[in-house]
Amino acid sequence: MATELSAESDTQRSTPTVLVVDDDQDLADTCRYWLEGEGYRVRTAYGGEDALDVVDEEQVDLVLLDRRMPRLSGDEVLDELRERGHDCPVAMMTAVAPDTDIVDMPFDEYLVKPVAEEDVLDAAEELLARDSFSEDVREYFALEATESALSSRDEENLRDAGVLGDLRDELSEAYEDHEAEIERREQQLDRLVHVNRVIRSIDRTLVEASTRETIESEVCEALVRTESYCAAWIAEYNDHSRGIQTRSTAGGLTDNVDADPDGQLQECVAEAVESGKPQVVSSIAESHGEAVFEDTVEASETAAVVVPLAYREKSYGALLVYTVESHVFTDHELSVFVDLGDHIGNGINAVEQRKLLLADTIAELEFRHADTADPFVALSRDTGGTFTLRGVASTDEVGLTCFVEVEDADADEVLERAADHDAVDHVRLVTEGGESLFELSVTSAAIETLSDVGATVNTFRVEDGEGRIVAEVAPDADLKAIVAAVQSAFQEISVLSKREVERSVQSTEAFKQGLSDKLTDRQQTALETAYAAGYYEWPRDSTAEEVAEAMDIAAPTLHEHLRAGERKLLDAFVDETN
Structure with a gap:
């Protein structure tokens, strides 16, 4: 049988926006936390008027709506949404027990509180998927949600049990009219x-x-x-x-x-x-x-x-x-x-x-790098400067943001040439002097490629357009694949050496002792006092003035001690992890 290869979409779906409407702010914020954890863009409204303002101002793909709210109820919000032409899916999420009055309400799902995280996420995923169905099939699923909500109650407790019977007849008729499509959509x-x-x-x-x-x-x-x-x-x-x-x-x-x-x-x-x-x-x-x-x-x-x-x-x-x-x-x-x-x-x-990070032995790769397609090599050649990697600030899907120290080059010239390089997305001069510090976001560089394939760049230095890169990888990593990835991206790059390195392990006590040796007594006391007083909590338990008073020193003096101590603490941490 012939094989057909296809992919229906070349792009991933755009991030859906979910509006959570509830006067219970804790619940609304909790739902926001759940949904944002799954990648949704979430807006919250703590009342009906605010909810209507949100949907009028921006595109909303899904609404989770409480029924019982002061001033403007959820029922009224739902009617107004439909009046204004907003046809996005709406899930009622409420503690109000469903009754036959919900039969004519234009919602798509009915969730009874208390709701669990999985209830909210499953509803969001299903309703967003349903939105692509035909109108008749969407209406069938909405009817089914209404029937399911009413069936959760004893019929004798409903205001008019006959309405539930009529709803079931309507549901059966809709199913018979679209059986094949409904079954296919249910499976999906x-x-x-x-x-x-x-x-x-x-x-x-x-x-x-x-x-x-x-x-x-x-x-x-x-x-x-x-x-x-x-x-x-x-x-x-x-x-x-x-x-x-x-x-x-x-x-x-x-x-x-x-x-x-x-x-x-x-x-x-x-x-x-x-x-x-x-x-x-x-x-x-x-x-x-x-x-x-x-x-x-x-x-x-x-x-x-x-x-x-x-x-x-x-x-x-x-x-x-x-x-x-x-x-x-x-x-x-x-x-x-x-x-x-x-x-x-x-x-x-x-x-x-x-x-x-935990390996006692690591594999180390050293490269010679002279390919000017790499912005750091090109900038070093063009400005005559020496570029040394000091740290990576962040990575994202389109590049790498890093800090580079530059010697023997004019800072303005580096800025100008970096801004003109195709592989540099952003450049900023952080500090200027004999050794200037630059922040660069690059979309194509050897250190970025190495990061992409799971290697950690230990050192990178480029002088007069020729660089040396030392990268660490796990001892069982596919070294050939890593080298091939770098060399396929850059022509003028070669491997100088491959070696296994025993990683030195520093004990906790040795780390503490080394840090204690770096800090002065006042710096250590300031850090310990500020920590104990909750100065590093957010919101802060104690202000700087309160901590300074506890130490019987002026607030500016405390800030000096804290900044110096924090710098030494970070130095010790970076030294230990590098």
């Missing part, structure tokens, strides 16, 4: 909610996982704990041979899972890893199914999604997930799988970085 919603729950469970696993194998095994097992997916496995990908090899499996798969008689898996995994986009196999080739599926799975009725696993530029292979029926993966479902792939890649990278 089940998968969607399940994958999001998997992501949340994986987040908890990532906190505790100590190995890459633990993460991969938990991911595969979590995906097949429901009927939505019949099998899952993670494939390692070799970008030189474009071959694949099994790392972890779960579900109805044989030991021969990476058998690939027709080359379809190799092609699909290669496309996913190299493009960074999920790939859909709408029909599994029969020859592949015979090789890898147990008898309980009918290959001809199976579809699959292939999800790349990566952290920035470093690939960790791909996740393959099989469904028990052929279906079209929606844009929303694919975007959730993209999120899952990002979570897994981030988790594996975090485990490898922890391993690097």
Whole structure:
């Protein structure tokens, strides 16, 4: 059977905006915390009037709305939203027990307080997915939510039990009119909610996982704990041979899972890893199914999604997930799988970085670097200055922000040339003098590439357009892949040495003693007093004036002691961690 490769969306969904409306500020803020933790953009309103102002001022994709609020009730807010033409999904989230008066209310979901984190997140995910359905199917799901809310009560306690019967008849009629589409959408919603729950469970696993194998095994097992997916496995990908090899499996798969008689898996995994986009196999080739599926799975009725696993530029292979029926993966479902792939890649990278930090022995790579495509090399050559990396401030999806010390170069010339370089997104002169300090955000540099593939740059110095980079990696890291990544990005870069280095380990007591030797008695007393008085809490338990009074010194004197002590404390910390 022919294999069709497709991905319905080339871009991830934009970040949805959720409006939480509740006069209980603690609950509203708690919901905001939950939702922001899952990547949503969240606005809060503590009253009906404020809620209407928000939806008039900006695009809102979903509203969580309390019913019982002073001045303007949730029911009134809902009616006004619809009057003003706002058709975004609305979930009533309230302690008001549902009754037959809700039948004519234009909401999409009804949550009865108290609500748990999973209730709120599941509702948000499902309602946002429903928004792409046809109008008739959206109305069916809204009717179903109303019926479900009323069915949670004893019928004899309803104002008019006959209304519930009429609602059920209307629901049955709507189902019969759109049965095929409704069943398909229900399956999609089940998968969607399940994958999001998997992501949340994986987040908890990532906190505790100590190995890459633990993460991969938990991911595969979590995906097949429901009927939505019949099998899952993670494939390692070799970008030189474009071959694949099994790392972890779960579900109805044989030991021969990476058998690939027709080359379809190799092609699909290669496309996913190299493009960074999920790939859909709408029909599994029969020859592949015979090789890898147990008898309980009918290959001809199976579809699959292939999800790349990566952290920035470093690939960790791909996740393959099989469904028990052929279906079209929606844009929303694919975007959730993209999120899952990002979570897994981030988790594996975090485990490898922890391993690097804790390792007694590390691998060290030293490079000679003279490629002027790198802004630091180009700036050193053009200005005659010596550039030394002092620290990395932050990383994001598009580059690296770092601090660089520059000697023997005019600061204004460095600023001008840096601003003109294509790979420099932002430059700022922090301090000027014999050794000027610059902040640069770069989108392409060797140290940025090394960071992308999980290496830690220990030293980087460029003089007269030629640099030396020393980077640390875990002892079991793929050194060939790291070197290949750097050399594919920059032509004029070569490896000078590869070596294993024993890491010196300083005891806690030695660290304390070394710090104590650096601090004066007054600096140490100021730090300890300020800490004990809650000066470093936020909001502060004690002001600087109060701490100074406790030490019987002036506030300016206290600030001098604290600044000097904090600087020495940070020096000791950086020295210990480098």
